[in-house]
Amino acid sequence: xxxxxxxxxxxxxxxxxxxxxxxxxxxxxxxxxxxxxxxxxxxxxxxxxxxxxxxxxxxxxxxxxxxxxxxxxxxxxxxxxxxxxxxxxxxxxxxxxxxxxxxxxxxxxxxxxxxxxxxxxxxxxxxxxxxxxxxxxxxxxxxxxxxxxxxxxxxxxxxxxxxxxxxxxxxxxxxxxxxxxxxxxxxxxxxxxxxxxxxxxxxxxxxxxxxxxxxxxxxxxxxxxxxxxxxxxxxxxxxxxxxxxxxxxxxxxxxxxxxxxxxxxxxxxxxxxxxxxxxxxxxxxxxxxxxxxxxxxxxxxxxxxxxxxxxxxxxxxxxxxxxxxxxxxxxxxxxxxxxxxxxxxxxxxxxxxxxxxxxxxxxxxxxxxxxxxxxxxxxxxxxxxxxxxxxxxxxxxxxxxxxxxxxxxxxxxxxxxxxxxxxxxxxxxxxxxxxxxxxxxxxxxxxxxxxxxxxxxxxxxxxxxxxxxxxxxxxxxxxxxxxxxxxxxxxxxxxxxxxxxxxxxxxxxxxx
Amino acid sequence: xxxxxxxxxxxxxxxxxxxxxxxxxxxxxxxxxxxxxxxxxxxxxxxxxxxxxxxxxxxxxxxxxxxxxxxxxxxxxxxxxxxxxxxxxxxxxxxxxxxxxxxxxxxxxxxxxxxxxxxxxxxxxxxxxxxxxxxxxxxxxxxxxxxxxxxxxxxxxxxxxxxxxxxxxxxxxxxxxxxxxxxxxxxxxxxxxxxxxxxxxxxxxxxxxxxxxxxxxxxxxxxxxxxxxxxxxxxxxxxxxxxxxxxxxxxxxxxxxxxxxxxxxxxxxxxxxxxxxxxxxxxxxxxxxxxxxxxxxxxxxxxxxxxxxxxxxxxxxxxxxxx
Numbered sequence: 001x002x003x004x005x006x007x008x009x010x011x012x013x014x015x016x017x018x019x020x021x022x023x024x025x026x027x028x029x030x031x032x033x034x035x036x037x038x039x040x041x042x043x044x045x046x047x048x049x050x051x052x053x054x055x056x057x058x059x060x061x062x063x064x065x066x067x068x069x070x071x072x073x074x075x076x077x078x079x080x081x082x083x084x085x086x087x088x089x090x091x092x093x094x095x096x097x098x099x100x101x102x103x104x105x106x107x108x109x110x111x112x113x114x115x116x117x118x119x120x121x122x123x124x125x126x127x128x129x130x131x132x133x134x135x136x137x138x139x140x141x142x143x144x145x146x147x148x149x150x151x152x153x154x155x156x157x158x159x160x161x162x163x164x165x166x167x168x169x170x171x172x173x174x175x176x177x178x179x180x181x182x183x184x185x186x187x188x189x190x191x192x193x194x195x196x197x198x199x200x201x202x203x204x205x206x207x208x209x210x211x212x213x214x215x216x217x218x219x220x221x222x223x224x225x226x227x228x229x230x231x232x233x234x235x236x237x238x239x240x241x242x243x244x245x246x247x248x249x250x251x252x253x254x255x256x257x258x259x260x261x262x263x264x265x266x267x268x269x270x271x272x273x274x275x276x277x278x279x280x281x282x283x284x285x286x287x288x289x290x291x292x293x294x295x296x297x298x299x300x301x302x303x304x305x306x307x308x309x310x311x312x313x314x315x316x317x318x319x320x321x322x323x324x325x326x327x328x329x330x331x332x333x334x335x336x337x338x339x340x341x342x343x344x345x346x347x348x349x350x351x352x353x354x355x356x357x358x359x360x361x362x363x364x365x366x367x368x369x370x371x372x373x374x375x376x377x378x379x380x381x382x383x384x385x386x387x388x389x390x391x392x393x394x395x396x397x398x399x400x401x402x403x404x405x406x407x408x409x410x411x412x413x414x415x416x417x418x419x420x421x422x423x424x425x426x427x428x429x430x431x432x433x434x435x436x437x438x439x440x441x442x443x444x445x446x447x448x449x450x451x452x453x454x455x456x457x458x459x460x461x462x463x464x465x466x467x468x469x470x471x472x473x474x475x476x477x478x479x480x481x482x483x484x485x486x487x488x489x490x491x492x493x494x495x496x497x498x499x500x501x502x503x504x505x506x507x508x509x510x511x512x
Numbered sequence: 513x514x515x516x517x518x519x520x521x522x523x524x525x526x527x528x529x530x531x532x533x534x535x536x537x538x539x540x541x542x543x544x545x546x547x548x549x550x551x552x553x554x555x556x557x558x559x560x561x562x563x564x565x566x567x568x569x570x571x572x573x574x575x576x577x578x579x580x581x582x583x584x585x586x587x588x589x590x591x592x593x594x595x596x597x598x599x600x601x602x603x604x605x606x607x608x609x610x611x612x613x614x615x616x617x618x619x620x621x622x623x624x625x626x627x628x629x630x631x632x633x634x635x636x637x638x639x640x641x642x643x644x645x646x647x648x649x650x651x652x653x654x655x656x657x658x659x660x661x662x663x664x665x666x667x668x669x670x671x672x673x674x675x676x677x678x679x680x681x682x683x684x685x686x687x688x689x690x691x692x693x694x695x696x697x698x699x700x701x702x703x704x705x706x707x708x709x710x711x712x713x714x715x716x717x718x719x720x721x722x723x724x725x726x727x728x729x730x731x732x733x734x735x736x737x738x739x740x741x742x743x744x745x746x747x748x749x750x751x752x753x754x755x756x757x758x759x760x761x762x763x764x765x766x767x768x769x770x771x772x773x774x775x776x777x778x779x780x781x782x783x784x785x786x787x788x789x790x791x792x793x794x795x796x797x798x799x800x801x802x803x804x805x806x807x808x809x810x811x812x813x814x815x816x817x818x819x820x821x822x823x824x825x826x827x828x829x830x831x832x833x834x835x
Contacts, residue, residue, distance in 0.1 A: 192601060209611070210684055235779070238776050248674055248681040
């Protein structure tokens with residue numbers, strides 16, 4: 001074979017290879033075009049609480065998913081902390097930082113044809129800010145003094161003082177306040193059962209304990225979103241049943257925090273796991289107002305007797321991160337004086353205390369609650385502390401926790417990216433939400449400081465100070481960081497972003 | 513004349529059952545009242561003042577004595593008003609109406625499956641008592657009875673839903689979406705209940721049938737050359753059904769609010785789940801309404817069972833007629 005022909009053949013083979021590789025790469029990497037149609041069935045852990053902020057009080061994980069499909073926020077927030085316009089166009093702070101002017105989007109209507117405008121935004125926010133209405137999470141928006149209408153499509157938020165977390169208060173999807181409902185639904189007092197917003201999907205029906213169905217909004221203002229015909233949200237409290245429903249095909253997506261299911265799903269090629277880390281933590285609250293937990297030495301001893309790592313391995317099969325502070329990696333506070341598992345130190349502190357320690361812990365009557373309780377009971381026994389376990393239904397546990405009727409109780413710190421307002425609510429001496437009755441002037445000063453200052457570095461320093469003091473004083477024990485898991489069939493697309501456990505169905509589509 | 517006496521007996525029974533309903537609902541009312549929870553605080557939300565709580569208690573009538581509140585509730589019930597759920601604000605009647613069909617269908621299918629298993633098995637094992645077939649059936653029956661129904665349920669889900677993909681693992685499809693889809697969703701939960709229930713039915717039927725087959729009139733029928741199937745089904749079965757019917761009635765009644773585990777595993781929106789959720793939420797109008805429904809169903813089924821006795825044995829009707 002002469003060299004010319006050989007070169008030509010080589011060139012031709014190379015060209016063929018390049019064509020094949022290009023097509024393979026395109027097939028693998030290029031984002032597929034969303035397909036329209038189909039019904040997505042989502043398995044949730046709990047029944048929905050309702051959608052009126054004044055009646056449902058707070059958004060559970062299940063409610064967040066529904067409200068995100070039906071109602072919209074003024075802004076979303078990206079991973080870098082920038083506001084991303086939704087129903088608003090822009091947000092501009094005043095020079096003194098004590099007010100924000102927000103321009104609203106024109107030409108948007110609620111599902112009941114009520115126009116979206118400044119009146120809708122003002123009436124919603126003022127309803128929540130009015131102390132007479134006793135909005136459950138008013139502590140989280142307390143620095144907002146009032147909301148005024150500037151013109152038909154402009155509103156102004158007046159603050160009591162410059163407030164760094166304001167952008168989060170406008171966008172955090174775990175907060176009821178950020179979702180703008182139809183003023184007509186509020187007026188007619190139907191919002192709690194029939195959520196009406198401007199979102200990509202419209203409420204169709206809610207059959208208690210069975211399903212909540214939403215259908216595509218044909219007039220949705222954002223073109224190219226809402227690909228599904230409908231979405232069915234189904235409460236399935238039994239985790240094994242929920243996982244089985246995914247495997248057998250009745251559900252397309254489920255939410256879970258059970259380690260065994262997540263590990264099992266990892267081995268199943270037909271399933272995809274999506275995770276999202278955030279602030280907050282699972283924790284065990286101490287009631288610091290009653291003996292023996294009013295003595296810091298006892299709490300510190302229990303913190304050294306506790307082995308969070310063991311809990312995460314045994315109960316969650318390593319699917320949750322270790323928590324040393326409430327910031328979930330969003331702020332780097334280093335070690336935060338975290339008290340490591342050290343039974344010898346625990347025994348020494350208990351010996352200093354000098355009296356026998358007998359305690360009772362409330363936990364949920366769920367498998368995770370029982371397992372955590374039993375691990376704690378065994379670890380405390382090793383250092384000579386008797387722990388009696390009291391399993392309770394979720395509602396009773398919350399009630400006793402809120403009412404201060406506990407010595408130790410299983411608890412959850414909400415999953416905010418901006419933890420300042422929640423920490424202030426939970427740890428300030430005079431706060432009604434300080435369920436552990438923790439009192440420390442040093443902590444109060446740090447909490448006020450983090451709220452008042454705008455400089456990010458100084459603020460972070462103050463927040464890290466709070467985290468350190470939590471561990472030094474052993475205000476509570478950590479039971480793992482907040483990490484959300486969603487397991488989906490491989491054919492479910494567009495749900496990569498599950499921040500705060502929310503499946504954003506506006507982007508979801510089915511590749512079936 | 514005879515009809516009049518029968519009517520009197522029925523009225524007496526109904527009156528007795530009414531007293532049962534009153535007693536149960538009063539007891540539930542008192543127990544709900546004694547729950548260690550403050551419903552006013554629940555409704556008022558965090559941060560409520562004493563005045564707020566008093567206002568809510570006044571509005572809901574919670575500051576009245578429990579007996580007065582019970583009488584008021586009873587009066588409303590007589591007018592067909594069950595009130596609204598505190599948690600969902602839906603009328604209690606509507607909640608019951610949406611959950612009852614699920615429970616009734618589950619109950620009907622599970623009892624049908626239990627009967628289909630228990631009747632032939634009971635008859636055959638009584639006729640062939642002590643045989644290998646009797647022993648085999650007994651072993652299978654005890655194996656079923658010794659497994660809790662949730663274990664059976666999970667096992668069936670693994671087999672029929674996950675391995676063979678024949679039936680759905682969870683969920684309820686309303687009849688309006690098609691009979692086949694609806695029945696598919698109920699097969700596993702109904703079987704999970706039936707596989708435990710049929711054992712008791714089979715055992716009581718077998719025992720009673722064996723006793724009946726030793727009666728003199730059965731011996732006479734055999735001597736007269738009456739075919740075996742006729743002796744069993746016509747002469748022996750009917751008088752052997754008393755305990756069977758009683759147990760069937762009790763089982764059916766207990767399933768109205770008692771299938772909560774199966775309803776939870778299969779995510780069925782039935783009365784059991786409704787009641788448990790209402791208790792957890794301390795939603796007392798819904799608790800009262802659900803308990804009332806369960807009690808009414810219980811007494812009604814037992815009333816029907818009592819009437820069945822008369823149908824099964826005409827001698828009982830005569831005893832009743834004679835006072």
